[in-house]
Structure formats: structure tokens, C-alpha cells
Amino acid sequence: MRVTEEQLHELISNKLQKAGLTKEHADMTADILTWSDARGIHSHGAVRVEYYSERIAKGGITAHPDFRFERTGPASGIFHGDNGSGYAAAVLSMKEAIKMAKETGIAVVGAKHISHSGSLGYYVEMAAEEDLVSISMCQSDPMAVPYGGSEPYYGTNPIAFGAPGADGRNIIFDMATTVQAWGKVLYARSKKEPIPSTWAVDVNGNPTTDSTLVNALVPIAEAKGYGLMMMVDILSGVLLGVPFGKHVSSMYEDLSKGRDLGQLHIVIDPNKFIGLERFKKDITTTMEELAAIKPAEGFDKVYYPGERGLLRKAKYDKDGIEIVDDIYQYLISEDIHFNRYDHKNRFAE
Secondary structure, X not given: OEEOHHHHHXXXXXXXHHHXXXXXHHHHHHHHHHHHHHOOOHHHOHHHHHHHHHHHHOOOOOOOOOOEEEEXXXXXXEEEOOOOOHHHHHHHHHHHHHHHHHHHOEEEEEXXXXXXXXXXXXXXXXXXXXXXXXXXXXXOOOOEOOOOOOOOOEOOOOEEEEEEOOOOOEEEEEEOXXXXXXXXXXXXXXXXXXXXXXXXXXXXXXXXXXXXXXXEEOEOXXXXXXXXXXXXXXXXXXXXXXXXXXXXXXXXXXXXXXXXXXXXXXXXXXXXXXXXXXXHHHHHHHHHHHHOOOOOOOXXXXXXXXXXXXXXXXXXXXXXXXXXXXXXXXXXXXXXXXXXXXXXXXXXX
16 A cells, blocks of 8 residues: 555554544654655554554553653753653654754753654754754663673664755664664564574574564674663663663563653754864765765665665655555554554564
């Protein structure tokens, strides 16, 4: 089924409102889910709505949260999320960070006690659109083995980076600290497709290509990825006083309880360093010089981070966003809860 970006946004927002979210928070959530689908990041798009709807309906996401921002220093603050929509909390906390960075040159804002917040690239793009550089990172529940271990301890613990160019293009880099995001594994599972042997291990700790047998993911670059996922957990978990490491709540064990997750935004004003005009010019030069590099065998060019997503968006703007039929049927239905699927085996962070 193909739909326009506007149609998909309306379908998602309406379903989340039906589950209990306010229109404001449903629209914010739909903004980011649609943003993801429009860039081909389908593992973090409409495929998530079933899970969010049930969690909202069961009280695990506070429908009317008491959001509160606490400024803790000249360039720091904490956004208290009351286990409301992680998307709304992440957007509003990034807005506070942007405002603060424009005042002081730099801002470090943590959002605590929030629910899942999806694609981090959206939030760093918010800052880039305001001519700011940013990093955003967040926790996820244990699903990755540490380097040298055979049992999960950390989550995929993603991190994103954004920087504005001089010609309207932005560098948007969004990665999990595992070889692949768990959502990609479960998207492959939903499509009954195999995965590369380098993504994950089975219950015995052995590499597997069968997406149905995955027990845990592996860190990127072995010990280096392990260090990165630890860094993310410390900065978005330990630093904010929320559960960390193996103590981070499961996405599915009890959908009636809040997740108490943490997310950290770091925002920098280039004007306080090299100057905005020079910075943006050099970012665009970087993009152009990368594109001019002779591609390796099997590649058509060197893309800057975020470029391929924009190319997919341009195609979807023309042809419509392709949504799996059963997801589309759910969006247009009156149903809220999972009646057809074992959601733990379909969706994860």
C-alpha cells in the first residue's frame, strides 16, 4: 500500500489519539514516525504504532504527562518526562537545548523518565535547521552482548550527530552502537528474510543468519562498539539517575508500567567557535569533496550521512511511501491492542 506523507501522518496521529494520547503529543509522535518512513527507515516508522497504542491504552505511556523543564546551570538542564510520549519529551527537551545553546553557546539537556523516542536523527536535524551542531543519545533495554561476553547487558544505545551546511543540506548521522539495530532484525523477521551473519548471535552465542533465532546483537567493531554503548549508557542513564545497563526496563515485560528511560542532547553554536558562515561553508565543502572521491568497486559514489535518506524521500514524495499491508490495515482499523501478533517478536528498540 502506498500513501502520501500527509496521509500517513494523519493515520498515525489518529490511531495514537484513539489509544489515548493528546492531539499535540500524537502529532509530535506522528511527525517523527512519518519522518522515518519517508526516509526509508521503516523499522522506526509506522511499524511501531501497534506497540505504542497498546502501551498507551494500558497506561505504560502517560497520556497526560506533567512535563517540566528544570534549568540546572548556565548551560545545563533536565527535562522531566513523567513517562509521557518519548517523542514529545525528546522534541520539547531539544527545543529547550536549542534555546539555551543560542543564549550560552552550548547546552547539555537530559530528558529523564521518558518512553521510547524512535529515530534520533530527527532531533539532531531540529538543531541543524537552527544552524546548530548537536549530538543526541539514548538508552535501550539489554539486547547486546558486551565484547567478550555471552549474555546481553547493554542495549543498542544509539547516538546521532547533526551539522548544518551552507546550501540547505545537513549532515545527519544516526547509528546504533551494535552492528545493526534490533528493529532491523525484527523488520527482517516480519518479512521472513534472513540477516547477515555479522549482526547477531543465537542463545548459544553463535552467529546466526536466521532472524527468528536471534537472542542478542553484537557491538560494532568489537571492543570499540562495546565502549561506545557504555558511554551512551553512562551519559543518558547514570548521569541522569535513571536505570542503567541491565537494569533498563524491557520494552515488553509490562506494558502498564513506565519505562523510565533517559536521553541526552548536546547542542553547540558554531558562532562561538569558527563562526557560523565559515562552519557551514566548510561542511558543504566536506560534502562536495566526499562526493568527488572515486567510489570503491560495487559503489556508485560516496554519500554524506543523511544523503541516501533524502534520496529515498524524494522518491517517496513522487511515488508514495510503501507501507506493509497489515500495518496499513491496523492503522485504519478500530483495533488498539495486539490481537494477531506476538509483539515481542515483531518490534523492539
